Amino acid sequence: MTDLHSSEMAGSGRMPPVLRYTPLLVIALIVLVPMVVTVLGGFKTLGELRVNPFGLPSDWEWKNYWDILAGARYWQLMGNSLIIATLTVVLTLIVSSMAAYVFVQVRFVGSGYLLNYILLGLMFPAATAILPLFIKIRDLGMLDTYWGVVLPQVAFGLATSILLFRNYFKQLPGELFEAALIDGCGYFRFFWHITLPLSKPILATVAVIVFVASWNAYLLPLVVFNRDTLYTWPLGIMAYQGEYSTDWNLVLSFIALTILPAVIIFFSAQKHIVAGLTSGSVKG
């Protein structure tokens, strides 16, 4: 029996294995080698790194990693990033699910205009307004505060998340609302007791998109934070590289440790994350 399915698909079905796997392997190497070398490099002494950047370390130098993990700096960076990302996620979920609910369930004059107004945000790259934003945050007294990063992040993420929520709410069955109203359930209770519990998948998707964007953000924290005790990890890692620029083994171990949480979370929740990240880019 031949397996019909594998030979009838998107045009590469009957391809000889050599043709298929050679490019895949080459590219997989190009992807993996820099990352593996980074992790391994963190276990080497500087001298060994110089003569042997590719191979396994001859002596596993746990001290590089250990010193970072034992120090306060790494945890402070992770903590700051976590607090900011969490605040951004929570606030975005609340604000945008509420707004999307109104756009779907309540009809009022001008609702279409208001929606279009917010959807304009899909086209605004945050970088274009970064200078006035800096002035605004300064005038509001929010430089060197978490909120100075959180609130603009929420604002710039609203268009995408409201759109995702709206598309999801729209496909919830209308009869539910009908029935709930007859039973005397108001708009607020319907939102809290029926809409939100039914919307766990989209809440998760939006949370993933917003969290990852905040966790990796560089420009906004760079502009808002002056005090290094508030630095998020992308700022911290850049500062660390600046301080230890020639001690590549230390820098590599620091990089490895900072990307570790993302990699662990990615592999443990890969399905959700891939779905979340790809749906975030299918905006139209």
Place this chain on the structure above:
Amino acid sequence: MSDTTTPAGTTSAASPRSWSAPRRRSARDSGNTAVAWLFLPPALLLFTIFVVVPMGEAVWYSVFKWNGYGVPTQFVGTLNFELLFEDPVFRLSLFNNVLVILATLLIQLPLALGLAVLLVDRVPLTTTFRLIFFLPYILAEVAAGLIWRFVYDGDYGLFAKLWEMFGAVGPHVLAEPDMAIYAVLAVSVWKYFGFYMILYIAGLQQIDRSLYEAARIDGASRWQVFSRITMPLLGSTVRLTIFFAILSSIQKFDLIMALTGGGPNDSTQTMVSFLYSYGLTRMDIGFGSAVGVVLFAMCVAFAFGYKRTVMRHD
């Protein structure tokens, strides 16, 4: 555009609605209004204060010479824009952005599509390869940039070692003004091709298999199948990915800062890194805002133009 209630005269015919709520409107007017008054303002306020107003202010500031303190008083008209377009560094930044777009369109997306075609079938190790290729996407640009800064390092890096194997002295790739931007482009491709590959795989999976079966019975070659069936049916995905790829190419920043900081000799500046280096760090708010306005105009013009023409039927 008004952000409060619109005058009663404006009908909403402009926005198509297929929602189920309208029919029940009259019965529930009070709860209706209350929920709108409570649930909408937070989003509208945040969006207005932190997105729309700063964008408007960028336009305002861009016609002043201003160091960011007090109020802008020194009106200079279009001087900032004139200076900007005469500035060789800005021109180079613009050119570098074009290079990023070209690398994306000519290398990154075709590579992603090719790999998607190879990996859409259920062949052994499919999932493993997909995961590996997606991995760089989950790294922050800053982390990816620093990793590659090591790879390119002339003393310790992998490139130096590779050259050494052939008995040559490796170049300090990121320190060569002629070379650095291409090194940056390679990292950009490295980081993002896997993401687009996943989008293409999702698109390919939606194509009806029976089409391929029919094509095979008709004796179509592999190339014919790809060009006559796969590409046309994948069209809307391709058009959408081109849209996002170009918009994000215009905004390239984090990767530049981590790899080169815009150097050597400003040879790897992009528009956003130029905005940062010459507007923000020097507190030249008027000039920097002018960069922002140009950037914004380009994004909007591209987005509208592209949606009106290329994505007209999507």
